[in-house]
Amino acid sequence: MKNRKDAGRWRNVVLAAVMVPFGFAMAPVDVAEAAPSPAAKKGGCQVHAVLASKEGDGEIPRSLEFLRETLKDDQFAAYKSFHLVDKKTIGLAEAKAQSVTLSTGHQAKVTLLESDAKRLRLHLELTARSGEAPLVRTDYSIEHNGLFMIQAGKYKQEEVTGKLLFAFQCAARG
Numbered sequence: 040m041k042n043r044k045d046a047g048r049w050r051n052v053v054l055a056a057v058m059v060p061f062g063f064a065m066a067p068v069d070v071a072e073a074a075p076s077p078a079a080k081k082g083g084c085q086v087h088a089v090l091a092s093k094e095g096d097g098e099i100p101r102s103l104e105f106l107r108e109t110l111k112d113d114q115f116a117a118y119k120s121f122h123l124v125d126k127k128t129i130g131l132a133e134a135k136a137q138s139v140t141l142s143t144g145h146q147a148k149v150t151l152l153e154s155d156a157k158r159l160r161l162h163l164e165l166t167a168r169s170g171e172a173p174l175v176r177t178d179y180s181i182e183h184n185g186l187f188m189i190q191a192g193k194y195k196q197e198e199v200t201g202k203l204l205f206a207f208q209c210a211a212r213g
Contacts, residue, residue: 082131082159084149084209088124088141090194092201095120102126106206109186124196124203131209136162143203144168145191154211158182161209165189183210 089103091110095118099107102123110121127139131151138148150162158180165175175189187207194203 080133080151080154082151082154082209082211084129084131084161084207086125086127086129086139086141086147087206087208088126088143088145089204089206090122090124090196090199090201091115091118091204092120092122092199093118094199105208106186109188109206118201120199120201122196122199124194131211136164143191143194144170145174145205146170147205147207149207149209151211152178154183159185159209159211163187163207165191165205181209184208 087103087106089106097119099110099121100123103110103121106121109115110118125142127141127147129137129139129147129149131137131149133151133153136148136150138146140146145168146164146166148164152160152162154160159182160178160180162178163175164173166172167174174191179187181187185208187209189205189207191203191205194201
């Protein structure tokens with residue numbers, strides 16, 4: 040590669056090629072919040088574990104209303120119901136990894152790498168339920184209050200079986 044710009048382009052192409060077949064989705068979410076200062080050094084993420092099932096009435100519960108537009112997208116058309124399994128908050132401080140363990144057994148670790156007035160750059164690690172191997176380990180850039188979703192495989196909660204999704208919504212604070 041001739042320069043860093045070419046390397047960045049190839050990384051984005053490869054990342055997109057890997058993420059799309061596995062059900063990854065990125066979409067902005069309209070959340071009314073003031074824009075952070077250009078040099079924000081703190082922030083926070085909401086992590087939602089969502090069970091998507093092929094059985095149900097097609098209704099999206101109130102607890103997942105913020106995901107309505109995303110869950111109505113074609114890539115989720117096969118699913119007839121969505122259930123909130125867990126919700127956690129992660130506080131962010133620049134360059135410090137913060138982690139939470141979800142009731143599913145997965146551990147999420149997020150690091151705020153940098154932010155500006157429009158975007159955040161984050162490092163995300165999500166472990167498998169066993170905690171031994173990472174499902175995802177990546178750096179990504181997203182709009183403030185944007186949404187990053189990860190499909191984590193089959194999951195069963197009580198009598199409901201389906202696919203487990205993780206929705207990460209993060210924003211910086213001044």
